[in-house]
Amino acid sequence: MKSPFRSLTPSAIYAKYRNDPGNMLVHTGVIGWILSSAAQIFAIAINDKISPKEKMFLIPQEMADAVVNCLSFYTFTSGVKFIGKKLTQTGKLRTAELTELLKERNLVLEKGAERVKDKVYAGDWNFNITKLDDYKSKIEDIYKPFNNGVEVITGLIGSVISSNLITPIFRNHYAAYKQKDLIKHADKKGIPVENTPNLPAQKVSFADYQKLIYSRPFNKSGNMKV
Amino acid sequence: MGRNMVSVNFISSIGNSFKSAYNHMPSVVVQKDKVLNKVAYIGRKWTSPQQRLIQGATAIFMQPYIDWHNKKVDEKTRKVSVARTCAKIIAGTTTGFFLRYGFIKGIKAFSRPFSQVPKDAKPFAKKMMTFLTPKNLDEKDLDGFQQYRNAMGTIWSLVAMVFTNFLIDAPFTKILTNKFISFQNKHEVKGDVK
Numbered sequence: 001m002k003s004p005f006r007s008l009t010p011s012a013i014y015a016k017y018r019n020d021p022g023n024m025l026v027h028t029g030v031i032g033w034i035l036s037s038a039a040q041i042f043a044i045a046i047n048d049k050i051s052p053k054e055k056m057f058l059i060p061q062e063m064a065d066a067v068v069n070c071l072s073f074y075t076f077t078s079g080v081k082f083i084g085k086k087l088t089q090t091g092k093l094r095t096a097e098l099t100e101l102l103k104e105r106n107l108v109l110e111k112g113a114e115r116v117k118d119k120v121y122a123g124d125w126n127f128n129i130t131k132l133d134d135y136k137s138k139i140e141d142i143y144k145p146f147n148n149g150v151e152v153i154t155g156l157i158g159s160v161i162s163s164n165l166i167t168p169i170f171r172n173h174y175a176a177y178k179q180k181d182l183i184k185h186a187d188k189k190g191i192p193v194e195n196t197p198n199l200p201a202q203k204v205s206f207a208d209y210q211k212l213i214y215s216r217p218f219n220k221s222g223n224m225k226v
Numbered sequence: 227m228g229r230n231m232v233s234v235n236f237i238s239s240i241g242n243s244f245k246s247a248y249n250h251m252p253s254v255v256v257q258k259d260k261v262l263n264k265v266a267y268i269g270r271k272w273t274s275p276q277q278r279l280i281q282g283a284t285a286i287f288m289q290p291y292i293d294w295h296n297k298k299v300d301e302k303t304r305k306v307s308v309a310r311t312c313a314k315i316i317a318g319t320t321t322g323f324f325l326r327y328g329f330i331k332g333i334k335a336f337s338r339p340f341s342q343v344p345k346d347a348k349p350f351a352k353k354m355m356t357f358l359t360p361k362n363l364d365e366k367d368l369d370g371f372q373q374y375r376n377a378m379g380t381i382w383s384l385v386a387m388v389f390t391n392f393l394i395d396a397p398f399t400k401i402l403t404n405k406f407i408s409f410q411n412k413h414e415v416k417g418d419v420k
Contacts, residue, residue: 011360040396047403
């Protein structure tokens with residue numbers, strides 16, 4: 001069986017990412033968010049100046065943030081990046097120099113010209129510039145810098161939308177629901193969660209928070225496990 | 227069975243219509259050299275530190291606004307949420323950017339191309355200089371090699387983040403959150419913040 005660490009050797013990383021900077025940003029971005037969220041949950045839990053009621057919003061908020069962020073970052077960012085790659089790979093978005101090369105190969109459908117049946121032109125869904133016979137020798141040097149740039153830009157746009165728009169909206173909805181639910185159960189258990197002034201605040205440890213979470217029957221919960 | 231066949235045909239006809247619409251969309255040809263140079267530059271030079279910086283810069287404008295308009299929670303929780311979001315963005319972006327940037331720069335010292343190692347270097351120094359140089363390196367493909375260094379530096383920075391997130395990020399976020407909450411409370415008393 002192959003060791004998972006073999007994919008982390010310099011040669012494996014070189015082979016995987018030398019032509020794919022956009023994918024590297026997505027993969028490492030997801031891992032970065034997971035690590036960051038773990039630390040942030042820890043930061044809330046150790047913060048004495050945040051009242052229990054607010055912790056009941058902020059901890060689920062952070063957990064929801066981690067899950068939604070990773071999912072949306074991976075799916076949405078990859079999706080937007082895929083669109084960028086598809087546009088360049090099919091030649092729908094191309095440079096003037098590439099257009100000349102494609103014209104020389106009779107692959108560009110000129111304005112007003114009749115489409116030859118079953119012929120695949122540049123800009124068609126099934127066209128792939130990297131599959132052309134002389135791609136390596138004549139096209140790659142012109143195509144690759146443009147494609148890498150487009151992939152990085154679309155990846156960035158996707159990551160900004162997913163992390164700064166999709167994630168905060170979803171995590172806030174989930175955390176608000178969770179806060180209400182936890183307050184209801186805290187009242188039943190007699191754990192004080194009133195809105196005390198922030199300074200100075202009541203100490204509630206992460207252990208207390210966990211106790212509260214696990215005091216609920218699991219079959220009733222929609223508990224998110226991170 | 228019949229129903230499945232109908233749904234497969236339906237999906238495939240949607241797929242074909244989409245492809246046909248794509249084929250008939252006009253192609254875009256980028257003519258301006260300035261734009262092309264910028265796109266190529268971004269592909270070559272922009273990597274994870276820049277990504278983190280852009281995410282942080284846009285986050286500070288977008289996320290506090292979304293948190294503040296989350297009417298599903300009371301005003302006090304919203305204020306703490308905004309304070310913490312701002313703190314988290316500042317702490318996370320600062321450490322995230324510098325770690326990634328530092329590791330990508332640092333990785334260069336340990337990933338020299340084999341042809342650039344001085345012949346008179348001592349065996350240990352030679353080993354260190356090529357410690358992270360891929361064995362399958364194509365020395366003519368400088369761009370690919372730079373992308374590899376970016377990826378390797380980012381991966382090492384993620385390993386470091388396992389520790390720094392807890393040792394720097396979390397306490398830094400806590401300090402900033404409390405500072406922002408104190409600021410809110412101080413201005414609330416004066417009636418400046420509504």
